[in-house]
Amino acid sequence: MTYDVIGIWVAALFTLAIYSFLYRENPLYRLAEHLVVGISAGYSIAVTYDLVVGPRLVDPLMAGEGWVLLIPGLLGLLYLTRFMPGVAWLSRYPMAFLMGTAMGVSFPLTMKAEVLRQLEAAMVPVYSAGMPWHIVLGNLVMIFGTLAALIYFFFSKPHKGPFFGTGSKVGIWVIMLGFGATFGFTVMGRISLLIGRVQFLLGDWLHIIK
């Protein structure tokens, strides 16, 4: 229980330290900022060792089992050669291995998920019998909006004339509408983060609200 109380006080004071930046840059803010980065990195290392490196690499090797684990273990250690100028080039091997496998594994499925499926979703019938008018309108907006935005990003032709000129202007509007929606959501997101901190300060720390 005491540890919980200490934790809440530490969190509250560091929250205030971070927010003190809103008044002006100060040493307390910088201390809190550096601690966030340092503690996050330290915590990540501890969790990774505790859940992965220890039980899946060190423990089996210490027990004399799974000698094949030496291969990924050594490959992982090669990353650390990055800090040794003479042999830093060795760190490229694990990177190459990781990038190669990641590309091989992800490329077909990523293409399918993020390109082909989205193309498919844009190829809808504009109208079919019995379709409500608002769906028809939505389909038209989506199809012409997509085409207009694509025209805006087509730089091989000057944006002049009824097709490229008007198309690119409509495209700008479509893109601006998208940015507007994103900006609105961004404001909502930032306020949500503030709400989370205020709830913590007024609730968990000061017990003013439930």
Place this chain on the structure above:
Amino acid sequence: MSAVNFWRKLLNVDRRWVFLLIGVVAIVPFLFPVGMPMTTTAEVESIYNFVDSLGTDDAIFIAFDFDPGTDAENMPMGVAVMRHAFSRHVPAFMTAYTPLGHGMMMSGFEYVTDPATDGCYTPVLFDEWASYRAAGITDREELVAAWEADGHALPDNSAGWVFEGRDYALLGYLPLFHLVILGMTSSIEAQYPEDAHGNPVGEMPMLREHKSLREVDLAVSLAGSSACQSWIIYGREKIGLPIAFGVTAVMATDYFPFIQSGQIIGQMGGLRGAAEYEVLMQENGIREDTDKAFTGMDVQSAAHLLIILLIILGNVAYFGGGFHKQHQLKSGR
């Protein structure tokens, strides 16, 4: 003071006054809550209805794919979905995309099972009901009956028991999680021989009934980054696993196209999405009260009103002072 000077002063007002106003608006509604009514959207309802249609024989994944930085937005979503799954006795596997997400997963579970909270769920650890497993009692109803027959009483404020390995499994973090998702399409146990508490996952009844992601009914990815896309790429596209997103508001617009393409069943966008889920649970009698997300909606509305007013005021000052005719403001800003 001339009119132009007035508008100029207004445009160059110290931004700390704006921060102070936002701070006041973020505090006052908590002290004097209004409880503004809220409607729910189809994107959130579809997730709620999907989870609600599941039962003891099904299973879901709740993926804590976020870090403490977006805790305020993502955690209420995780808490709401976890409570919903527990109330329907839908076995829930919980994972994390990052080491910090592992802490978020543990923290979310502790919040839902905190005995100081009304409507909490009372956890029974894997070892605590080992003798029942040894006796072959793994069916949930039989297990609860046998557990309570042995003198275990549910606390008054508890909404029910949750048995580790039967109702939930805290699998936790593994590196390169997109490859872990890929691996789990063949075998969950191969990726997670042990859970976060060191329990053998292969001995868990819920894993014996759901050996791979192919036997899982839904994955809800709560994300503060593009980590959630991995669930689409490796879960949805490879094996057709239904996916739902709970993403931060900043990300929400990026993922609406995935609803339209049918790649995700729905999406909770930001704190509002979480609040909608809380409202749906309350309206359907799963919880008596809403929680933190809904409480924050008064502040959200007040802050949005203030920001809209400030934007209007800024534009009035800009055009009223004739600054739109100039190339640059006098202050150089």
